[in-house]
């Protein structure tokens with residue numbers, strides 16, 4: 001058995017992503033593509049790869065959160081269990097000090113497209129520097145910069 005460090009669910013040996021929350025249980029090979037640091041803006045693909053896997057690289061943290069997105073990912077400061085929804089608790093990344101709300105933003109998957117939406121957060125959600133209006137969904141591209149209050153997250157699509 002492998003215990004998911006995120007939600008505590010027991011998973012069978014050999015499973016790569018937690019059956020309950022979708023977060024990677026161990027290191028995931030990120031293929032040969034380098035995670036960009038402060039490169040010039042680029043236009044990444046707006047389609048998810050075969051496994052529907054997202055990498056969330058937070059601030060300058062070297063090990064991204066790797067999550068297989070089912071229907072939804074909620075970014076914020078709570079851990080909850082729900083069918084098809086992954087709650088990513090960003091508290092360990094200083095979410096509190098950065099002004100991240102408990103339920104700050106949502107990533108919604110529709111087939112190979114991922115949409116970002118602000119959940120009426122206190123300090124706002126930004127996509128590539130532009131504030132997201134309440135209730136507006138924006139399609140994400142590989143390499144986009146998302147800001148939740150002051151917390152910066154680069155979103156990558158695993159090819």
Ligand SMILES: [Zn+2]
Nearest residue numbers: 004007018021
């Ligand atoms: Zn889990």
